[in-house]
Amino acid sequence: MNITQKLEKLDRFTKEVEKFISSSHVSTDPYEIEATSADLSLLPKYHYKFKEEFRASHVIRPGNTEELSKVMKKCREFSLPVTIRAAATSCFSSSSPTRGGAIIDMRRMNKVHEIDADKKIVRCDAGISWIKLIESLLDYGLAPKCYPTSYKASCLGGFVASAGKSGIGVLKYGGIRDALVSVTLVKPDGSIEEITKDSKGNLTLDNIVESLGIYGAIAEIEMTITTLKTSLGMIGYGFKSFNKAIDFYLTLKNNKVNKPFFLSLSNKKFEKLAHKTLPTRDFFVYAVFFDDPDLTEKALASSKEAALKTDGLSVDEWYLKEKWLDIADTELNLGRLCRNPVFQEYWIADERCQSFYEMYHSKTKKLMYKNAFYIMAGINGGNRIKIFGLSDIKNPREFFGIKANFHELSKFAYGQQDRLYTIGVVNTFYFIKFNPDGLEYTKALKTKLDPENLVNSYRFVQAKMKYWRIQLLFFIAKWLYWVA
Template identity: 25%
Template structure:
């Protein structure tokens, strides 16, 4: 594998490219780059140097230097990931694209937004909305994550039921390869049968195949009307079983989210706010949108009718500000309770969610550990927060693999996979190796070797192609 250490001479060359101000070597500036949103110390590693280029040309020059010097590089967007994918676990250079933060064009006629890599997702959403257009991607970390990070992890989010995941929004991208070459894949056109669709290799590649510097994103017309419903159940199975009934009724929601009662109560504590029916309730949050208000109201009535047939306690027209604040606070609420926890990100067929959650609840009892569930039941994606609480680090490290082993054995038995939207990174690389079909894994490694023969671009994340050992200080 390429070297993890960075020479003083190389650091000086970086300064000549991006300017001394944008090459970090001081400990206080390096610390924020030592982790993403994974707060377990096991996954933290302070980099030796962070470089902040401002243009694709600067990115290319930095990458070429790393390639020529056999030096590991780690692409990094906003650092909001949940798989330790943008951490310098194996040493080397972190290349942060945070200065590349311009929206380059909103093309209303072609309904495309062209953006630099470091634009915050919510900023992009607001910009296109002012033009009467709509961007369908909506990860829960939209206020802080960068659009290129969404692409690199194929982020999902709340609107995936109707609009799809990030992959479904991307029409093209500019990429700097591990050798420092620059290539544009795709563009403003919506159809393409011109050879291999290489663009899709980079979507979800988590910075292991190159650095995304520009993206072309599909836009749609801004819906005129929107309605948010909160449906409360005392039985989680009944709650989740509502989703296929709604979709089979000819209604395509923007999103269908769920929160179990333990999650709701934890969010109440975190926000210091009373939430509806929180004493016994499990939540289903449904958003619908469209251009005909009468049709929307008919859909609301049908959803309420189906909910009542499915033993709902109550159905409420929800205040979007309140209910979405509660749903999006799920992660922070658990972090406030237990700084160290493991957020699992399973995906199963939609109809298998009740059985999966039911069996996962039994694991909570078996191991006497708090496990909170929430997620996107409209697309089968369940988030499970396993909380360390007051256990010692040794007890935690002994217990967690046992729980994960049981969860993933169940998930694959149900026809699912170990990550729906958070990705693999370093955190789940060994799990991917264990559970993935050997032929599929061989194909993934062949792609990595072909595009990154020196194993220089974010090694040890997603798949390992040789014996990689984290660099010691």
């Protein structure tokens, strides 16, 4: 197909879509396309922005499930690749186009359809922001069971599609998979399927969670919610060593009676970069308890007792409140301190956090770039560990040197039976390399539902670069960093 035929095809597609979606929600503006093609990761800046084949041709914003279904059908009819996007806060190019085509922006689908206060169930569009959902539930004295720390900006569907295993409320109530009652999915052919806990077809709820949209677009979500609690309490203790800090952290995490609503462990560098002030010791454990007053009081008392046994130094209450108010902006704050934030996320088991930190420390202590280390408690004995490298875009040797260091840590994580937390486009080659059984299953289901591989391509089943090329690239990058 020559360029003239391609443009004519795209023009026909635009006119077809504008028959059922207002032209104000169907954009071919290059600046809007560029702005919608990226997330907090830098892959679009380094690749897609400069390669015509990766640039999307449209940004389309359906307003409901019916419009979404028609758009997906039309894209299939025109063999036009589709990238499903919400707020794009999960990073790792999870919502960036890889084959051009149409970006389907879900954020107009933001309605609450039903709140059943008696059964404690809510049904809403997947494009609704968490903050809007939280505010809608407040009038009923209800609240979500779990939600991401990025709740001010992120959308419900993104938390489901990315993992939803770590965040606010997960220790107390379970991850997003535990809360789901049903999901309405628009499949690559445009057909609509409601998937419940009892579904026996090709797709189950387990397929949808952490799928990054490769099986279709999540349109609506029904999930259980909980009663809004009346007492919020916070504790924070500083520690001289990681050993003491992780012991205290795991003591709080594994307390079956007084489960924290939120729990994290960070090093001093993270606190210094993410907040206005910082604790005086090298490691900091922070916990929030949200329950009825008597239960919250008991949780605070037992935490204090455990901290004394591990030589924890209490942090002032005003700092704890500041940290809670900043929780939604914490990771963004680090990014504002440099022109080129680099990060990686790992899913590490409780019993292997110590060994992972020791490897991280040994790999990082001799390097010159600014770095930070952060753990957020997750479900089923897992923890989301996020490491940061703050670089300058004018220094590509440092940028790729940091990436090379993260690569070594990723191999170590898989070597000790752990894995990466977020896959996205940039980490798919790890999934292909280290999870052959998962790859075979995922590829078979993807091929069955999307034989042309049009929807959210280059996630899980196919990578942009081969693993051996990544190995070579990072070997050279590491050598150049040390020489520089």
